[in-house]
Amino acid sequence: MKKIYLLIVIFCATLVPKCLSDERTPFCDVCACLNQTLTNPDVDCSSKIVSSILFDAKLWFNKDKNKTYDISSLNLQSIDLGILNDTFPDSNLRKLDLSNNAIRFIADGAFANLEEMEELILSNNRLQTIGPDVFRGLRLDGYDYPLKALTTLRLDNNEIHTLNPDVFQHIDREIKILSLAHNPFKVFDQQTVIAITSVVTLEELDLSYTQLKELPQYFLHTPQYLKKLDLSGNLLTAIPETLEDAHVLEELIMNNNTIVNLTQETGFPIVKTLKRLHLCNMPVLEEIGQHSMSGLENLEELYISENIALSTVHYGTLVRLDVENPVWPRIKKLIISNNKLTHLNSTFLAKWDYLTELDIRGNPWTCECENQWMIDELMPLYVGLNVAQAKEIKCAAPIEMEHQTLYDIYQMKSVMRCLDLYGNRPEKDGAILIGILIGILIGIPLVLFILYSYQRNWYGIFDHSPAAYSRQFYRAPSLGDDGRL
Ligand SMILES: *[C@@H]1O[C@H](CO)[C@@H](O)[C@H](O)[C@H]1NC(C)=O
Ligand SMILES: *[C@@H]1O[C@H](CO)[C@@H](O)[C@H](O)[C@H]1NC(C)=O
Ligand SMILES: *[C@@H]1O[C@H](CO)[C@@H](O)[C@H](O)[C@H]1NC(C)=O
Ligand SMILES: *[C@@H]1O[C@H](CO)[C@@H](O)[C@H](O)[C@H]1NC(C)=O
């Protein structure tokens, strides 16, 4: 029924020009066209009825005008295509969305006629393999049949575990943004490495949730324009060493990986270009250690939040000592919210006033003198950046401060108590008490022994002075058996 209706509409649209605008693609009669007034609509065809007539030339080509219809973008989500065994007709569309179609096969050259397509979305399908000619374009002298406008390719949420080494051969000088996220790669075999690194123009690569335990050696050596790398949701237990091969990497997203202890060994190599680092949602991260980020000399934004086990961030995490004077990166945005931090040393950053954004909420800060600098130095800055947030920072310890905020203390200009200064910190008291007790236990018998032995004049044995002699002579009489003298 629907199909007949569609055909009538299409018939009407194509043969009776007055019936509807003859400039507009008949897609607009069956799909939602945004930007209706324009002749270059964004077509939203995310409904199943279109799949049976999708490749019908009438939808794409305007016979009266002898030209293709203008389409700005075409959304073909969720129309149950399953296989793509046809070639898309000529079109000037710039964006094609084929996500959610259970696509498991794409024919060679299926997109060859879409010479102006800049973005191709194949997310959420069932692709396992993609042939080396799927992304073939039309012949262009000097090039190898490129899809010459394609800069963004999304292949996330498929079933890919390996790539044909030549899969990107026709688009390896075009693609800037490539997503392979949520595919079950587990490891990058040699041919997958070749496929990815062959894309010389790559600027953004999304490898999140690909079950990777590590990145291959030298993986980042070839893509010399790579600016952004997403490695979230993998099983990495250390920062990949190949980061040191990166040429212009500016942003690294390492959220939700299985690093426990970020040390100088498991931490960052020198990556001079890195500006933004995300280390959030790390389920087992406990400690960020000394010099683990010293290699990030030009870091500007640091996001370390939602790490439920993170209790220690070493004051020397960022500082670099291999030069004459210690050097810190100039951090502008520091987001360390919702971790388990109790204190932070002010020498974590060299100058806190470079900050334009700060968030330290959701940590169990201790309101004792080790954090006094937060009241004296950080609060005035924080208030300047974001008063509302600054007021939210709570004390989690000691018990009697639990209902206070750092802001309250800052307002009262009070000095937080310094338990260890007065020597009455419980754990230290314990040691002192035990010390005293041992002293007493050993001391008393010793003193008694000395007194007793003095009284008995055992020392006189070695004493040959006249006084001693006479002492010996006039020795105190001892008690007789009957208790009398
Ligand atoms: C409509 O077209 C304008 C200009 O071409 C574009 O900026 C805008 O994003 C389009 N609207 C939608 C919803 O795509
Ligand atoms: C249609 O246009 C093409 C070039 O765009 C031309 O070669 C062809 O002869 C035209 N056909 C008709 C019927 O006008
Ligand atoms: C695609 O179509 C060709 C013929 O047009 C056919 O031989 C082939 O089996 C089809 N492939 C699939 C996967 O259906
Ligand atoms: C982290 O990644 C695992 C899979 O590696 C996933 O199951 C989990 O939902 C992710 N957690 C968050 C907070 O995204």
Ligand SMILES: *[C@@H]1O[C@H](CO)[C@@H](O)[C@H](O)[C@H]1NC(C)=O
């Ligand atoms: C982390 O590593 C450092 C240095 O190797 C070590 O001193 C520390 O105890 C480790 N911490 C944890 C929680 O494993």
Ligand SMILES: *[C@@H]1O[C@H](CO)[C@@H](O)[C@H](O)[C@H]1NC(C)=O
């Ligand atoms: C902060 O770190 C410095 C070393 O850079 C150390 O001397 C100082 O005692 C630390 N302060 C606190 C409160 O832990």
